Amino acid sequence: MSSTPAVVVDEVSKRFRLYKERNQSLKAALMRGGRASYDEYWALRGVSFEIPQGSTFALIGENGSGKSTLLKCIARILEPEKGDIRTQGTVAALLELGSGFHPELSGRENVFLNGSILGMTKRELERKFDEIVDFAGIEAFIDQPVKNYSSGMYMRLGFSVAINVDPDVLLVDEVLAVGDAAFQEKCMEKFVDFRRAGKTVVIVSHAMGSMRTLCDQAAWLDRGSLVEVGRADQIVDRYVDKSHEKEVAPSSSATPASSDGATPDGAPVKTRIGSGEAILTDVTVLDAQGLPANRFRTGEQATIRISYECSERVERPAFALALDTVDGMRIWAHHTRDGGLDIAYIEGSGHIDLAIPSLTLQPYTFDLSARILDHTLTHTYDFLRHCYRFVVETGELRESGGVVALGGRWNADLPSIASEATV
Amino acid sequence: MSVVSDLKDSRGLLVNLTLREVRGKYKRTLLGQGWSLLNPIATLLIYTLVFGFVLRVPVPVGEDSGLQVFVLFLACALLPWNFFNNAVSSGMGSLIANANLLRKVFFWRPTLVVATVLSLNVTFAIELGVLVVLLLVFGSMPLPWIPLLVVVVVLLTAFALGIALLLSIANVYFRDTQHFVTIGMQLWFYATPIVYPYQLIQDQAARMRAAGNDFPLETIYRLNPLERFVSVFRAMLYDNVMPYWGDLLFCLVAAVGSLVIGIVVFNRSQHRLVEEL
Missing domain, CATH: 2.70.50.60 (abc- transporter (atp binding component) like domain)
Incomplete structure (x- = not known):
């Protein structure tokens, strides 16, 4: 594995135009003597970081912090106004599953269509076709028009095609919550395989618990600016602490202070x-x-x-x-x-x-x-x-997930790295 | 040239998107692909009724074929026009129609417009096939001209594609474009000798000259590339003669020019495409 980063984000800024009058008509434009008037909104401001090859990288931040915009810039769907994004190898984005499915066409036809949209060749698709259908678990319905699919089947087929693109860099936006528990488990396995194969994954998600365990590194964005880049668990903890601070502030002021005993x-x-x-x-x-x-x-x-x-x-x-x-x-x-x-x-x-x-x-x-x-x-x-x-x-008592801490201890008669070190 | 390599990379996608358009269009209709033939047949019959029987447009005699059938005379120009018209209007709307796809996946954007135009080529080819059979039945002999016909179809496709690319991107920024184009296409239809022979324009120009008016009607009229395309199609199919070299050259220049302008404008304007959709 080479040491060049998979993705280099270099001083990237992205501006959106917020039209005061959203009416793209020639008449309006002529009357104003130019294009519609608009306000500028900088969704990203001078963001720079590197994503190492083979890492699983999280983009975190509140709604509107620019995570998805950045992901779309990496995917080349949006072009940044300033700055530069360089990627190594092929990039595939899982932004919305099943986008590009044609409702009247069969599952089979859509697999080939969607696969080629995502950049697969016909030969690759033919080779992987069975695997894709098998993974989605919809063999019986593959020749039915996809408009008759349940939303779960639709999403599963979409995910299955996308995950089989096998790119060097995979961009994922909030699509981990697809399908039932069994399917989610299969998805996680696929991600693990992906990591093992030395591929890079960039994830945008609000599921902080899974981000903490799944990702190696994270970048925290706040209103378009980069706050921090570093180890995922540390960044996630700091982000969670920070966002709770904000959340509590108004309600604590609304709760009457009673330390002085006054009613x-x-x-x-x-x-x-x-x-x-x-x-x-x-x-x-x-x-x-x-x-x-x-x-x-x-x-x-x-x-x-x-x-x-x-x-x-x-x-x-x-x-x-x-x-x-x-x-x-x-x-x-x-x-x-x-x-x-x-x-x-x-x-x-x-x-x-x-x-x-x-x-x-x-x-x-x-x-x-x-x-x-x-x-x-x-x-x-x-x-x-x-x-x-x-x-x-997070306190002294640290457990991995859920809402309650049971204070459990692992006991096993197995060699562990910690015990060997202490012996 | 990067356009060529982009096109090469998205070949598979192009084929699949084209197939999607072709297959998806008439899915779940009783007549299926039959509709792609029924539509032009209906138009042909209506125009024949109005212009052939009611207005009595003079029908020229085919130079070598000796044909004198209004429906065939009309069809030789109406089918290319229909293709051109559909290619421009559907190609123009293809970016907006696929907004969802453009927002979610990156691929070479012109593919959408190209696929839409190519899918109409499939219909056009079927229509031309039927027309050739009809011409044979009526005693015309268009078969030797088929290779050249294919070349001209390619040129017409390139011409339509260039305009479709230009308008597709314009339509994203100004949604009024499509409505202007609808009007413009009507004007263009009557400015092209489709439902009437070119002879009528020549007669009119002669009358104007006789009256001392030296307005260059014919010169201006012949600047319309579609007039040249229509002449070329008619020469081969209706008259069974070699089209004029000047007309062929004009078609070639128009096709290349339109395509180059279309691609350049598209490339220049596409960077904010997704946001404006």
Whole structure:
């Protein structure tokens, strides 16, 4: 393998024109005495980096950061205004699967059509045809017009053709989420084969978990400028931390500060349901120092404090908490009765704490909901949905994926590099 | 020349895209490829009715063939015109029609226009084949002219392709282009001796000269490359005579000129193509 990089991105800038009046008519142009007036928008500003041969390279950044534009520039679909992109060997882009399929033509005809669009010769296609159809798993339907395919079949056939192009550099844009679990597994295997064969892969994705493990190197883009290039795991971690910081900022300011013990009036409420004899005045997560915090690390100590206020004496109440991921999956719930705490009554105002010795959550964003109930757990006095948001970041306890950290340890009677080194 | 190597590299794609156009066009229609013949037949019949029977356009006698049939006289010019017209209008829209493809995959962009024009060549070839058979039935002998006919078809294709390339890119930047072209093509149709013989223009010019008007009607009229193409097709198919060398040369120059201009303009304007789609 030669040491020349597979892709050199050299001071690349790309400008888009945002037309004030999107009407490409000759009349409008004549009346204005020229082309339509437009604003300039720089999607990329002086981006430079190199992608080494044989590496799997991630482009990360928020929506609108210019990742896809850059990928399209590498694929030569867009031409940069300034700068230069040099690529070694053949380049194929998986930007959208099945683009260029003709709905009325059969799967077979479309394989040949799409394959040649992606740059394969007829002979190559004939040789790989069975493999392509087999990989997509649609043998029975290959002579049917593709418009009758299910969307999954359509995408699988598209992916299958594209992955079999066998280019030196493969550009992938958010197409890893194709098909069912079995097909995804096959895709991953294909990527691994690809890497093993010393080919270069450039991926744009928001699936940070898989990017972290799949890629060797990463470039982080923010509003068209390069932030950092380096090892994928480090860049991904820093990017995730940074983007969570932004995410939390508005919600933490909306959450009333209660460290001084003052009862906030007119606290912003997300969703509030209940009869109101007792209300939740504040829900906060405190860190090990007892200070309210929005950011925690996996394995840290935390305390959830629920503050309440009663307009009358409430007999035998129960407090409940629930934790959802930011995308809405319920991962945990707990109430005082299951926790073995039977409260006789509450009056006036006060608070109740739930101590968590170790926050066994993986890096992610979580939303907390709280509720005051009667002892039968059927009547709600007050319920606050998603009243507190916090972020967990990579900590001492590091596990590979998912939302919970189980604190598992690998044990095996096998030679390992680490143990040999210590012996 | 990079155009030649680009064309060579995208040969396979060109064939496949052309096949897509040919196969996809009449898929799921009862008559299938039959439609590609039915359309010109219908046009021929309508024009024959209007111009042959109602307006009574004089039908010239074929020089060597001795033919005097309006439908055949018309068909020898109408079929090349139809090909030209379709090639220019479909070729012009081919970039926008394939916007999705252009946004997602990189390939040599003119391939789309070339494939569209080539797919119409397939139809044109079938039509010409049928016409040749009909001419034979009616006693014309076009067979010796077939090699030259192929050459002229190639020239007409190049001429149409050049214009299609030019207009396809213009249409991306100015969507009005296609509407202007529709009007322009109508004008062009009547400015070319298709439904009437060239003789009528000569007669008109003679009358104007007699009246002391020295407007160079014939000279201007003959600047139209399609007039030359039509004359060449008619000479070979209807008259069975060797076309004038001047006309052939004019066709060659027009074809090369159009193609060169088309390619140059296309290459110059394509760098922002995908964004403007």
